[in-house]
Amino acid sequence: MNTLEPIERENIKKTARLLLNSEFAIVLTGAGISTESGIPDFRGESGIWKKYKPKIYGSIQSFLNDPSKFWKMAEEIAPTLFNAEPNPGHYAIADLEKENIIKAVITQNIDELHQKAGTVIVYEVHGNINRFTCMGCRASYTKEQILRKIKKEKSSPGCSFCGAPLKPSVVLFGESLPNFEKYMSIDLAKKADIMLIAGSSLTVAPICDLPLYTLREGGNLIIVNDETTYLDDRAEIVINNKTGVVLPLIVQEVRSIKAKQVSDPT
Numbered sequence: 001m002n003t004l005e006p007i008e009r010e011n012i013k014k015t016a017r018l019l020l021n022s023e024f025a026i027v028l029t030g031a032g033i034s035t036e037s038g039i040p041d042f043r044g045e046s047g048i049w050k051k052y053k054p055k056i057y058g059s060i061q062s063f064l065n066d067p068s069k070f071w072k073m074a075e076e077i078a079p080t081l082f083n084a085e086p087n088p089g090h091y092a093i094a095d096l097e098k099e100n101i102i103k104a105v106i107t108q109n110i111d112e113l114h115q116k117a118g119t120v121i122v123y124e125v126h127g128n129i130n131r132f133t134c135m136g137c138r139a140s141y142t143k144e145q146i147l148r149k150i151k152k153e154k155s156s157p158g159c160s161f162c163g164a165p166l167k168p169s170v171v172l173f174g175e176s177l178p179n180f181e182k183y184m185s186i187d188l189a190k191k192a193d194i195m196l197i198a199g200s201s202l203t204v205a206p207i208c209d210l211p212l213y214t215l216r217e218g219g220n221l222i223i224v225n226d227e228t229t230y231l232d233d234r235a236e237i238v239i240n241n242k243t244g245v246v247l248p249l250i251v252q253e254v255r256s257i258k259a260k261q262v263s264d265p266t
């Protein structure tokens with residue numbers, strides 16, 4: 001724990017204790033948990049989103065007007081997204097699930113790194129980059145099929161059945177969230193006695209409101225993010241540091257408390 005301030009070390013211990021005493025802890029993650037896997041978030045200085053403004057290139061309106069613009073951006077982003085591997089933050093969350101502490105992960109990310117790290121119960125409220133759907137007949141395509149199509153057709157891929165544009169199954173700006181994930185995440189947020197928020201600026205609606213359901217029902221928030229958020233004042237614990245550093249230390253602390261409980265059950 002050398003790179004951490006004493007207060008952060010104390011907060012990690014406090015988080016572990018709160019998690020161990022919880023009955024229904026859930027996790028909410030955002031783009032920040034994947035930056036240490038090399039995928040830039042929306043707000044960082046690094047590259048891609050500075051060139052392609054997400055609200056322009058990532059909006060359903062521009063996609064409908066001209067899908068080729070979107071696919072041009074996708075060509076640049078796809079290798080980073082497809083080749084990324086989970087980092088210690090993702091593995092720590094998977095470990096907390098294995099320890100039966102975390103009951104579900106709600107993620108705004110589309111990169112599937114939680115599942116790659118081994119987490120089983122993941123609600124992807126903004127969809128997933130590895131599946132594609134036809135805007136016309138709703139036929140679905142895998143990533144491999146799309147890559148093959150792009151290579152062959154050398155333009156925005158069209159549906160093999162009806163010719164309509166194909167779109168990744170991710171929620172673009174201006175689109176609604178998928179119903180099942182939307183209602184499940186609200187339900188989970190209400191049920192949670194702890195919501196651990198990791199790597200989210202809590203600025204993208206409507207997900208930024210989820211923690212309010214937890215607070216309203218008497219649950220606690222724990223925020224791990226390298227900058228402040230609008231809910232810091234209402235959180236039980238805030239740790240402004242890297243998720244890839246803090247989350248594994250929380251798991252370490254949980255395991256050490258559990259081990260002590262086994263060796264000295266009094």
Ligand code: NAD
Binds near residue numbers: 029035040224226244
């Ligand atoms: P965001 O970009 O608005 O915020 C990320 C937050 O994480 C920022 O506050 C940033 O300071 C912090 N952060 C960055 N790296 C961190 C680290 N290693 N440790 C701790 N904190 C770190 O992201 P958001 O809140 O998820 O909302 C933006 C939208 O971006 C979401 O809808 C999401 O779908 C989309 N998005 C997803 C990905 C992905 O799938 N990996 C990448 C970019 C954007």
